[in-house]
Amino acid sequence: MTNMDRDEIFDGKPVIAFRGEHDRRSFLRTAVLVGVGAGFVGYQAGDPTAGRGSAWAGNLAQASPAGDLDILNYALTLEYLEAEFYTRGVAGGVLSGRELELVTPIRDHEQAHVAALTSTITDLGGDPVAKPKFAFPQGTFTSRDKFLTTASTFEELGVKAYHGQVPLVDSTDILAAAAAIAGVESRHAAILADLTGGNPFPSPIEANLSMKAVLKAAQPFIAN
Amino acid sequence: MSITRRGLIRGDVAAVTPGVAVGALNNRFAWAQAADFDSDVDVLNYALTLEYLEAEFYRQGNSAGLVSGKEQQYLAAVQADEDSHVATIMQTVKQIGGEPVAMPSVDFGGAFASRQAYLETSHTFENVGVQAYLGAAGFIKDKAILQAAAGIFGVEARHAAIVGNLLGLSAEDGVYMGATETPLTKTEVLAAVEPFLAGAGAMGDDAAVTL
Numbered sequence: 001m002t003n004m005d006r007d008e009i010f011d012g013k014p015v016i017a018f019r020g021e022h023d024r025r026s027f028l029r030t031a032v033l034v035g036v037g038a039g040f041v042g043y044q045a046g047d048p049t050a051g052r053g054s055a056w057a058g059n060l061a062q063a064s065p066a067g068d069l070d071i072l073n074y075a076l077t078l079e080y081l082e083a084e085f086y087t088r089g090v091a092g093g094v095l096s097g098r099e100l101e102l103v104t105p106i107r108d109h110e111q112a113h114v115a116a117l118t119s120t121i122t123d124l125g126g127d128p129v130a131k132p133k134f135a136f137p138q139g140t141f142t143s144r145d146k147f148l149t150t151a152s153t154f155e156e157l158g159v160k161a162y163h164g165q166v167p168l169v170d171s172t173d174i175l176a177a178a179a180a181i182a183g184v185e186s187r188h189a190a191i192l193a194d195l196t197g198g199n200p201f202p203s204p205i206e207a208n209l210s211m212k213a214v215l216k217a218a219q220p221f222i223a224n
Numbered sequence: 225m226s227i228t229r230r231g232l233i234r235g236d237v238a239a240v241t242p243g244v245a246v247g248a249l250n251n252r253f254a255w256a257q258a259a260d261f262d263s264d265v266d267v268l269n270y271a272l273t274l275e276y277l278e279a280e281f282y283r284q285g286n287s288a289g290l291v292s293g294k295e296q297q298y299l300a301a302v303q304a305d306e307d308s309h310v311a312t313i314m315q316t317v318k319q320i321g322g323e324p325v326a327m328p329s330v331d332f333g334g335a336f337a338s339r340q341a342y343l344e345t346s347h348t349f350e351n352v353g354v355q356a357y358l359g360a361a362g363f364i365k366d367k368a369i370l371q372a373a374a375g376i377f378g379v380e381a382r383h384a385a386i387v388g389n390l391l392g393l394s395a396e397d398g399v400y401m402g403a404t405e406t407p408l409t410k411t412e413v414l415a416a417v418e419p420f421l422a423g424a425g426a427m428g429d430d431a432a433v434t435l
Binding site (some may be wrong): 106108109163181183184188189190194204206207 | 298301302304305308309312354358361362367368370371372374375376377378379381382383384385386389394395396399400401402403404405406407
């Protein structure tokens with residue numbers, strides 16, 4: 001699960017084009033803030049308290065200006081990307097049988113996540129980010145291996161992105177909603193690892209992304 | 225909708241349909257009862273009891289010679305995860321000045337009579353575990369502990385999905401449980417696991433999880 005191919009999604013090509021500069025900057029700003037907070041926790045799997053202490057609290061306070069709405073829009077952007085990815089992938093016709101049965105609901109889930117996050121943001125008085133334009137590299141959906149391997153990498157990153165946000169969310173209700181989604185992403189990640197010969201259980205506690213990893217993952221998606 | 229929870233769990237778990245949380249996203253979330261937990265130690269001891277159950281379940285199940293090949297590998301990994309969760313939570317409870325609850329006496333009945341029974345019980349356990357963590361997470365005050373609990377929750381969801389797939393269950397309502405996970409209250413969770421707790425008072429007088 002740690003080879004280079006899996007770390008580089010979409011061959012490192014930009015696949016998201018935001019509708020406006022405001023959306024793009026908001027996404028990147030949140031990625032940085034979330035990354036700072038998540039990276040600072042810095043605990044190893046199996047030691048959830050290693051990141052606790054006064055320094056942690058201080059950093060959390062700095063990170064919190066991202067705000068719950070920003071975090072939800074950050075998640076919405078990633079869900080838009082996932083929903084589009086699976087919609088095209090399932091439509092591409094490279095899967096059949098049990099694989100198709102397992103991946104089709106993932107598409108439906110990501111679409112439901114987009115809808116749920118959009119209405120949650122609206123209900124909170126926020127402004128949901130517009131659906132970005134996506135440009136996936138040639139060949140992403142024409143090979144079963146390429147599609148599923150990309151999906152597997154993608155889901156593992158999605159899981160880590162959600163878990164990086166957990167300590168930054170203020171509202172208990174929003175945290176619950178995000179956690180309810182994150183658990184499903186974990187299921188997706190496990191199944192895709194199984195389908196691609198990877199490890200469905202890479203860690204006893206889900207990892208979260210460091211700042212470096214968030215930026216590395218996010219920036220290639222953003223078209224200038 | 226044919227979830228293989230039948231027979232193994234005598235609670236009202238199956239009454240919670242997987243679609244419920246979608247509608248709840250825009251409303252107040254179905255957290256556990258307000259009076260369920262007084263402190264982070266309470267929540268962690270609740271989680272610890274469930275992890276004890278799971279760890280012991282896989283220890284016995286994996287010793288029974290019911291599975292082989294990839295299934296055996298996967299279930300060995302699941303057992304290692306549950307052992308890790310027990311150790312992690314115990315350590316955390318001590319670090320924040322609490323007293324970890326003792327391991328309850330358990331009786332898994334006919335769960336190891338066959339591969340099918342083992343995997344079906346596992347599937348039930350894992351899904352209840354997912355729902356228990358989600359239902360309790362809102363009570364955790366320390367953000368670092370919350371993140372760790374969320375991290376364990378996600379791994380239980382991985383276990384649930386993979387075991388569901390080993391059983392060949394339908395993708396939706398089998399491998400996955402809808403677009404969002406559904407929380408259970410402490411009362412619901414305890415009703416679900418009670419059949420596996422051997423003897424009255426097994427949970428201990430001081431446990432956060434007494435019925």
